[in-house]
Amino acid sequence: MTLSRRLLLGTSLALSAGLLHLPALAQAKLKVAGIYTVPVEQQWVSRIHKALNAAKDRGEIEYVFSENVANADYERVMRQYSEAGHQLIIGEVFGVEAAARRVARDYPKTAYLMGSSGKPQAPNFSVFDNYIQEPAYLTGMIAGGMTKTNQIGMVGGYPIPEVNRLMHAFMDGAREINPKVQFTVTFIGSWFDPPKAKEAAFAMIDKGADILYAERFGVSDAAKERGKLAIGNVIDTQPQYPDTVIASALWNMEPTVDRAIAQVKAGKFTAEDYGQYSMMKYKGSELSKLGTFESKVPADLMAKVRAKEKAILDGKFTVKVNDSEPKSTR
Template identity: 80%
Template sequence: MSLKLISRRAVVLAATLATMAPGLALAQAKLKVAGIYTVPFEQQWAGRLHTALKAAEARGEIEYKASENVSNADYERVMREYATAGNALIVGEAFAVEAAARKVAKDFPKTAFLMGSSGKPAAPNFSVFDNYIQEPAYLSGMVAGGMTKSNKIGMVGGFPIPEVNRLMNAFMAGAKEVNPKVEFSVSFINSWFDPPKAKEAAFAMIDKGADVMYAERFGVSDAAKEKGKLAIGNVINTQPQYPDTVVASAMWHFEPSADRAIKLIKEGKFAAEDYGQYSMMKYKGSSLAPLGTFEKKVPADIVTKMKAKEKAILDGSFTVVVDDTQPKSTAK
């Protein structure tokens, strides 16, 4: 067979394959994605982003690189490096670096940015998201309200920003629904990752009678465990690490948001939008973790009420109020 004939057949075969599977080349190309986090991967919030993107990488959809513990002062430089390196999508948190992050996005209009932010999306390429998990936080509050014997619940948060406040307020509302007598002690450690400081704050509340702790930060469950009290988890399920302490957890799942962004970029349809809704239960962006080791310990009537409320949230007949105001202590 002549070289010309072989070459001609190769061209025909390539054309045929392209007709049969026009998206083949696109599907085979791995999207370059970068994650930038100001905290370690083990921190709950950043951990959810990292886990979702690692899952996409494991499926072979993306090529993923990430940086942890990036200081606010260094954030813009790292963003620019990843954008210059040709990453199609950059994911991270812009809460403390809003101006810098938006400036970088403006300088790289062909790069998609999906950033945790309290602000609005900015055309053409800066999308925002947040962990809108107030729905499972409400449900976990119902569980806490049914489990407290002293009617005193302690709550330790990172910073009193809207993203934290709304979860605490939803939790408090859920607890009050099933137990109007419950009182709350609320404090903030002004850090996203300082387990020893959170632990000390929890100890102080337990010493004043709190027998259930809302662990918005790492360290709180450790205090509860040491003192023989109970805890409610946030963002991730830590019951495997604290089987006799953590009763329930309001879970955040970043997968719906990450998968949507990746899909839209591959289709050439990514645009600036607010991804907040994809963190809600309706889109499987959040859930209440299984009661697990506490399944038989939570009062049956509380479980019944909680499951009824969960159903009402999912069918739209009940809406958890988004209250971004700073929660206050009610304990005397």
């Protein structure tokens, strides 16, 4: 049976069941495209880019990407890659949900894995998110134990569920260790504006914050310049800020990306929520090593953090997911 006939037969059968089982492609390199609305250097997107490049380096996929794609242009780029025969398309569609889902309906033989606040869309539109609230809680515990002023500043991009839940988890972790801690929360209205994030952080330091939650680039720069401390998010920036960043909640996109690639190659890709593969039990997230702060964080504090980490991995403690917008407490 020819490949095209298998495609038609498989599509017909799968659509009748509400799911799409794409053709097995185990013998060929998968053609994968990434579509990003920000530079690949941006924290969140950099993790997707890193995981796809790892698969490329292993010889599993051919990988091309477009960065800095405007929301108004996203649908066109999706269609372009779909028409070019890319079998798996990955990106983030938080601002273009309707358009992206429209494209997926028009190309039912293509697999789409998109960062999204919405649900999967049968037969071929899967979603993912950075569910790293578990290590965010642990970093909050560290921050709560390290602050001297009991004032923590938090700078985020936009108050969307994906950001809100991490901030709330961080705040809950800090309060577990230090019930007296207070928070100043600011959203800068951008996913990539380091100067604006830096200015927001300066304002928090001026109000007494001695630890900053760096959800955006630019915050750690402010902390470094003023001699304060910072907690990282998504990536480990301690190498760039060895005297500033205590620890980070790391997102590892490899479990999500590798599963999607395997599913497409096996002809088993269906519309599903990949969010769980960002959680600690799947190694999709973790607390970074303390590195330069190994001897600076009190041992009794880290003992509590490690105990909580074990409880999370053992399924004995669940970090609460709160998607509502976090507010300043002072």
